[in-house]
Amino acid sequence: MKKALLLAILILTVLPLQGRRYPFVRVEKNELQFPGGPSADYALFLRKLDSLVISGSADVRILHVGGSHVQGGTWTDRLRRSFLALRYGMDGGRGLVFPFAAASTNTPVSYTTTAVGNWETTRCLKPDRTIGLAGIGATAADTSARVVIDLLPRENRIMQQHYCFNRVTVMGYGNREPVLLLSKKDTLWGRREGVLWKFDLPAYTDWIQLGLSQTGTGSYTLEGLYLDKAVKGFTYSEAGINGAATSSWLKCEDWERNLRVVKPDMVVFSIGINDIQGPDFSVDRFKSNYRQLVKMVKKVNPRCAIFFTGINDSSYRHHVNPHTEAVETAMSELAKEFKGVFWDMYEVMGGYGSMEVWREAGLAQSDLVHFTPDGYRLLGDLLFDAIMNSAR
Numbered sequence: 001m002k003k004a005l006l007l008a009i010l011i012l013t014v015l016p017l018q019g020r021r022y023p024f025v026r027v028e029k030n031e032l033q034f035p036g037g038p039s040a041d042y043a044l045f046l047r048k049l050d051s052l053v054i055s056g057s058a059d060v061r062i063l064h065v066g067g068s069h070v071q072g073g074t075w076t077d078r079l080r081r082s083f084l085a086l087r088y089g090m091d092g093g094r095g096l097v098f099p100f101a102a103a104s105t106n107t108p109v110s111y112t113t114t115a116v117g118n119w120e121t122t123r124c125l126k127p128d129r130t131i132g133l134a135g136i137g138a139t140a141a142d143t144s145a146r147v148v149i150d151l152l153p154r155e156n157r158i159m160q161q162h163y164c165f166n167r168v169t170v171m172g173y174g175n176r177e178p179v180l181l182l183s184k185k186d187t188l189w190g191r192r193e194g195v196l197w198k199f200d201l202p203a204y205t206d207w208i209q210l211g212l213s214q215t216g217t218g219s220y221t222l223e224g225l226y227l228d229k230a231v232k233g234f235t236y237s238e239a240g241i242n243g244a245a246t247s248s249w250l251k252c253e254d255w256e257r258n259l260r261v262v263k264p265d266m267v268v269f270s271i272g273i274n275d276i277q278g279p280d281f282s283v284d285r286f287k288s289n290y291r292q293l294v295k296m297v298k299k300v301n302p303r304c305a306i307f308f309t310g311i312n313d314s315s316y317r318h319h320v321n322p323h324t325e326a327v328e329t330a331m332s333e334l335a336k337e338f339k340g341v342f343w344d345m346y347e348v349m350g351g352y353g354s355m356e357v358w359r360e361a362g363l364a365q366s367d368l369v370h371f372t373p374d375g376y377r378l379l380g381d382l383l384f385d386a387i388m389n390s391a392r
Helices: 003-012 013-023 039-054 075-083 255-262 284-298 324-337 347-349 354-360 373-390
Strands: 059-067 095-097 112-116 122-123 137-140 145-149 163-176 178-183 191-193 196-205 207-212 222-226 234-239 266-270 305-308
Touching: 039 059, 039 266, 039 305, 059 075, 059 145, 059 255, 075 234, 095 234, 095 255, 112 347, 145 222, 163 178, 163 255, 178 196, 207 222, 222 255, 255 284, 266 284, 284 324, 324 347, 347 354, 347 373
Parallel strands: 059 234, 059 266, 266 305
Antiparallel strands: 095 222, 112 145, 122 137, 137 222, 145 207, 163 196, 163 222, 178 207, 191 196
């Protein structure tokens, strides 16, 4: 790792501060594990990141997949902002987004969405039509239906990163053609590439409105949008759906196809907390589901780094969930199998029963499953520190 990146690491690291403020966090365990030995794919990811930070000569893309921890967006946005702080002007575009307002559910905190008209939505928990990488789909037939993606964050914070883009890829399918409505009288038409619609904007923007063309009949199902730039940079995309388990993502028939748009250099898997919210958890089924997801990633990019975060201590029916340690072991074994990376969230946060301690410190919610915004930001800081320390 070059001197400039090492200097950035020294400046940005927050691990000692977090250890003093929250003594129950096991900072001595906050390190990445490589159960299968050194990961060549992860080393490649670090080299690309190094090239981007030093000379701006690389595109680096991360995809983070999970449940409500990821859909909420606070955890992922903390990580995104920390990476972007390594070098001024490193933003490569916002990446994968979805108009969650069309489904009347929460949008990640780093952007806002609105929806007008009749949109029928389905999610990967029990999909009733084909959906893709975002784990959710929105279908409309009425040409007055439209959605807005606005990258102005809801959380206004000091040194808040603002995102912009000048390229849009629309993922979905149907008989109607998606269009971008730049104003009441100005419609931007895209070019079709297979099932994708691609748009080159006349200028950078942080806002977009999508509608349907007047021509054609039938409906269009939107599976997501990818907001990109025509320059090299860093992009951190999230694919999170409340309640999603490993089996949920396998129900997304276009998952692999949409993944080819994102083309990640590293996929961070944080799926597992919803797999153990019931009496019929099976380690073998859990690992089999993950194997299928990882194989799809490897088909898209054989050199993609595979990163497992582990899951948090949690409560089930008013007792500490007994399956958490089995999931941690399974993820470590999967990291060994795929020559990937494992970050043991469970051990770092304190191990068995630690969620109650986090709740008392204002870092976890009363359900003892989810974190507060401060808790998610702390997780982001810890994970970023572990990644940066692995680069030394």
